[in-house]
Amino acid sequence: MTGGNAARAAFSTPFATFRAMRVSQSLLTPSPFWPNFCAGIGDGFDMAEEALIVIDVQNDFCPGGSLAVTEGDKIVPLINEMIAGFEHVVLTQDWHPANHSSFASQHPGKEPFGTIEMPYGPQTLWPDHCVQGSGGAAFHPALKWAKAELVIRKGFRRGIDSYSAFHENDRKTPTGLAGYLRERGIGKITLAGLATDFCVAYSALDAVSLGFDVTVRLDACRAIDLGGSLETMLGRMRDAGVTLA
Numbered sequence: 001m002t003g004g005n006a007a008r009a010a011f012s013t014p015f016a017t018f019r020a021m022r023v024s025q026s027l028l029t030p031s032p033f034w035p036n037f038c039a040g041i042g043d044g045f046d047m048a049e050e051a052l053i054v055i056d057v058q059n060d061f062c063p064g065g066s067l068a069v070t071e072g073d074k075i076v077p078l079i080n081e082m083i084a085g086f087e088h089v090v091l092t093q094d095w096h097p098a099n100h101s102s103f104a105s106q107h108p109g110k111e112p113f114g115t116i117e118m119p120y121g122p123q124t125l126w127p128d129h130c131v132q133g134s135g136g137a138a139f140h141p142a143l144k145w146a147k148a149e150l151v152i153r154k155g156f157r158r159g160i161d162s163y164s165a166f167h168e169n170d171r172k173t174p175t176g177l178a179g180y181l182r183e184r185g186i187g188k189i190t191l192a193g194l195a196t197d198f199c200v201a202y203s204a205l206d207a208v209s210l211g212f213d214v215t216v217r218l219d220a221c222r223a224i225d226l227g228g229s230l231e232t233m234l235g236r237m238r239d240a241g242v243t244l245a
């Protein structure tokens, strides 16, 4: 994740600042500081809404899948309860072409869970997983996904992996989710899903740097825990101001 801090800083707009900018903006037109994504939203715009974002609850990340997270399926009943309780629900789906560069199978002599150097930094290699349109990429069959207002797919560019729901692993390419949430007036998000120490954690870290108020429901997540990654990412989330509930 080298270079991540610079990218985060470039995109960072603390939530309080963001709201303050709205007030001052009425006196300053045009302003280079007013993001384009707010154009046309008008005076009624605020960020009071909350959303649940369910990360990658897909067959390949559940027992029996090609990149199974231990007990990945155990969180589905709790996530279903959470879906029922939130007004706004967004789902993410890992969604790779069959020749995706994060697959060890694309790198002769390399094994899954090894690391290679990509133009954007170190990249963990994975077993083939969540191939577009495959059964492994489908949501877990018990997940009550129908209420979701948006399904955001990530990792569809062959040359870049995407752990975060907000930015791909080059830390620069946005998925569009931040703009969507802001246009919807959603300033507070709760994350649940798979895996705690990869896609959930990177989504949470990006979300706080983008100015969202972020809670991760650890009881509704499960981890891969590769070489101490769970403890590392829990620490990074705490330090960044993510609420771990």
Ligand SMILES: [Zn+2]
Binding pocket: 094, 095, 096, 102, 129, 130, 155
């Ligand atoms: Zn993936």
